[in-house]
Amino acid sequence: MLPVISALVACVAGLVRSRSSLHLEHLALRHQLAVYQRSVPRPHIRMTDRLFWSWLSRLWSGWQSTLAFVQPRTVIAWQRQRFRDHWRQLSQPGTPGRPTMAKEVRDLIRKMWQTNPTWGAPRIVGELRKLGIEVAKSTVEKYRVRPQKPPSPTWKAFLTNHMQDLVALDFLVVPTVRHTLLCVLVILAHHRRRVVHFNVTEHPTAEWTAQQVIEAFPWDEAPRYLLRDRDRIYGTSFQQRVQPHSPVLRGKIVTPSQYV
Numbered sequence: 001m002l003p004v005i006s007a008l009v010a011c012v013a014g015l016v017r018s019r020s021s022l023h024l025e026h027l028a029l030r031h032q033l034a035v036y037q038r039s040v041p042r043p044h045i046r047m048t049d050r051l052f053w054s055w056l057s058r059l060w061s062g063w064q065s066t067l068a069f070v071q072p073r074t075v076i077a078w079q080r081q082r083f084r085d086h087w088r089q090l091s092q093p094g095t096p097g098r099p100t101m102a103k104e105v106r107d108l109i110r111k112m113w114q115t116n117p118t119w120g121a122p123r124i125v126g127e128l129r130k131l132g133i134e135v136a137k138s139t140v141e142k143y144r145v146r147p148q149k150p151p152s153p154t155w156k157a158f159l160t161n162h163m164q165d166l167v168a169l170d171f172l173v174v175p176t177v178r179h180t181l182l183c184v185l186v187i188l189a190h191h192r193r194r195v196v197h198f199n200v201t202e203h204p205t206a207e208w209t210a211q212q213v214i215e216a217f218p219w220d221e222a223p224r225y226l227l228r229d230r231d232r233i234y235g236t237s238f239q240q241r242v243q244p245h246s247p248v249l250r251g252k253i254v255t256p257s258q259y260v
Contacts, residue, residue, distance in 0.1 A: 033068055033069075043069045043070075045069075045070070050075075050078045050082075053067070053070075053075045053078070054075065054078050054079050054082060057075055057076075057079070063075075101135070101139065101143070105128075105133060105135065106143050108128075108133075109124065109128075109135075109139075109140055109143045109144070110143055110144070110145050112124050112127065113144045113145045114145050121137045121140045121141045121144070122137060124140050125137055125140055128140075159190070162224065162225055163190055163191050164191045165223055165224035165225055166189075166190045166191070166223065166224075166225045166227055167187060167188065167189050167190065167196065167223040167225070167226055167227065168187070168188050168190060168226075168227035168228070169185060169186065169187045169188070169209075169212075169213065169226070169227070169228055170185075170186060170228070170229065171183050171184065171185055171186075171204060171231075171233075172184050172186065174200075180202065181202070182200050182201070182202060183200070183201055183202065183203075183204045184198060184199070184200050185197075185198060185199050185200075185201075185204065185209060185212050186198045187212070187213070187216050189223070190227075196216050196217075197212060197213075197215065197216030199212050204233060205233070206233050206234070206235060206237040206238040206241070207237065207241065209233055209234070209238060210237075210238050210241035210242050211241075213226070213242050214241075214242070226242075
């Protein structure tokens with residue numbers, strides 16, 4: 001602050017001095033400034049010095065010609081920094097973010113979720129308003145109690161665990177030279193990629209497909225899991241025909257989408 005006051009006092013004193021005296025003083029100050037520039041590598045600048053030159057640059061158009069201890073772009077950078085700091089303080093008067101929810105309210109929200117598992121967030125918001133507690137729906141959902149469900153097995157895990165007990169069946173289409181289509185049913189064991197059974201027909205039905213499964217596993221050779229797609233041919237009539245013949249297949253006819 002002292003250099004700024006000294007400069008203001010010198011400015012007032014210069015108003016009553018002669019012009020020749022001012023020129024000599026100006027010459028002496030210029031010489032001393034040149035000596036300081038040679039000897040001092042970097043001057044120590046305080047906040048008051050920055051404020052002084054920021055203020056002077058707005059009042060006097062010739063400030064750049066007399067500036068020696070810093071570059072003019074440095075003063076401009078000071079002004080921009082003061083502008084950013086000023087508006088940052090106005091836009092962020094307090095602590096950023098939402099106010100902290102009281103612990104009693106958080107515990108109450110969790111208790112209401114546990115006591116009433118069928119309630120949704122809007123219902124809990126309404127019940128809290130009856131108690132004089134104003135909270136948002138997102139706040140209630142944030143503090144809800146989420147039960148830890150065991151992870152469901154994936155289709156890859158199912159194949160790994162039951163590869164030896166899994167048999168798949170599907171149709172493929174073969175065109176003939178007479179421009180007709182033949183449907184080939186293939187029953188494949190996944191463990192060794194072995195073709196267990198196959199047959200050809202022009203008009204596949206659920207009854208015919210079920211009979212092929214029975215012929216592929218005539219005795220106690222039925223697999224534990226039978227894999228098929230969602231074709232209508234594997235519907236209720238197919239399952240009713242296959243399962244009584246092979247009790248091992250009862251309730252074990254699966255589709256990949258059940259394990260995805």
